[in-house]
Amino acid sequence: MDAKFKAINDPTRREILHFLVNGPQNAGQIASQFDMSKPSISHHLDLLKQAKLIQADKKGQFIEYKLDKTGFEVIHAWFKTFSTYFEFPKPKIRIEI
Amino acid sequence: MDAKFKAINDPTRREILHFLVNGPQNAGQIASQFDMSKPSISHHLDLLKQAKLIQADKKGQFIEYKLDKTGFEVIHAWFKTFSTYFEFPKPKIRIEI
DNA sequence: TAGATAATTAAGCGAATGTCTAAATTAAAA
DNA sequence: TTTTAATTTAGACATTCGCTTAATTATCTA
Numbered sequence: 120m121d122a123k124f125k126a127i128n129d130p131t132r133r134e135i136l137h138f139l140v141n142g143p144q145n146a147g148q149i150a151s152q153f154d155m156s157k158p159s160i161s162h163h164l165d166l167l168k169q170a171k172l173i174q175a176d177k178k179g180q181f182i183e184y185k186l187d188k189t190g191f192e193v194i195h196a197w198f199k200t201f202s203t204y205f206e207f208p209k210p211k212i213r214i215e216i
Numbered sequence: 217m218d219a220k221f222k223a224i225n226d227p228t229r230r231e232i233l234h235f236l237v238n239g240p241q242n243a244g245q246i247a248s249q250f251d252m253s254k255p256s257i258s259h260h261l262d263l264l265k266q267a268k269l270i271q272a273d274k275k276g277q278f279i280e281y282k283l284d285k286t287g288f289e290v291i292h293a294w295f296k297t298f299s300t301y302f303e304f305p306k307p308k309i310r311i312e313i
Numbered sequence: 314t315a316g317a318t319a320a321t322t323a324a325g326c327g328a329a330t331g332t333c334t335a336a337a338t339t340a341a342a343a
Numbered sequence: 344t345t346t347t348a349a350t351t352t353a354g355a356c357a358t359t360c361g362c363t364t365a366a367t368t369a370t371c372t373a
Contacts, residue, residue: 128225180370277340
């Protein structure tokens with residue numbers, strides 16, 4: 120639990136998560152999008168992995184990262200504990216009969 | 217944005233938020249539920265307030281705190297940017313005609 | 314097998330975080 | 344008005360965090 124909130128606390132890590140919405144990327148591709156050393160990005164990836172917000176798949180010499188539903192669901196569940204206090208805006212639906 | 221993620225990163229602050237789901241409480245009442253000094257709790261309340269996750273209402277000598285929808289909606293919106301990648305479990309609805 | 318490439322691990326350092334005690338502020342009560 | 348109570352502000356200190364460079368591990372290729 121702590122690891123997940125810690126993971127999303129950092130802006131670089133949140134940006135990594137957003138990049139991965141467009142599909143899996145390997146560590147080098149991710150790092151190339153930041154003005155930051157590769158070891159730093161590697162460390163960020165490690166924290167995201169520990170939080171189960173991303174998954175790592177080793178593909179030969181490369182390591183491919185993608186979003187992991189597991190961690191997101193846990194955060195989402197925490198968030199929903201506040202829905203008794205106030206409802207969040209929902210997408211409108213329309214039913215025609 | 218950063219302030220909100222920072223605010224929910226700390227376990228004490230998350231616990232404060234949960235206490236306030238049951239209704240407003242003043243600073244002393246909140247502090248009494250933690251094995252921690254009042255100034256520390258006061259500081260946590262300040263960070264939650266800056267993040268617009270809680271609101272403060274001065275009532276005479278007391279200060280009453282309650283949840284603030286503003287901040288929660290911003291976090292919720294961030295979270296929803298990942299819904300294109302995977303859907304989160306939704307409550308089932310049933311329509312009878 | 315030797316060399317090059319992808320990525321992580323290790324070590325170190327300044328900045329930010331969370332906690333405490335002591336002091337200050339504000340409002341109620343005697 | 345003096346005292347008490349509720350709360351915050353200030354200052355100090357240990358821990359954690361995010362970053363860097365250097366070293367290590369693992370894999371591919373010539």
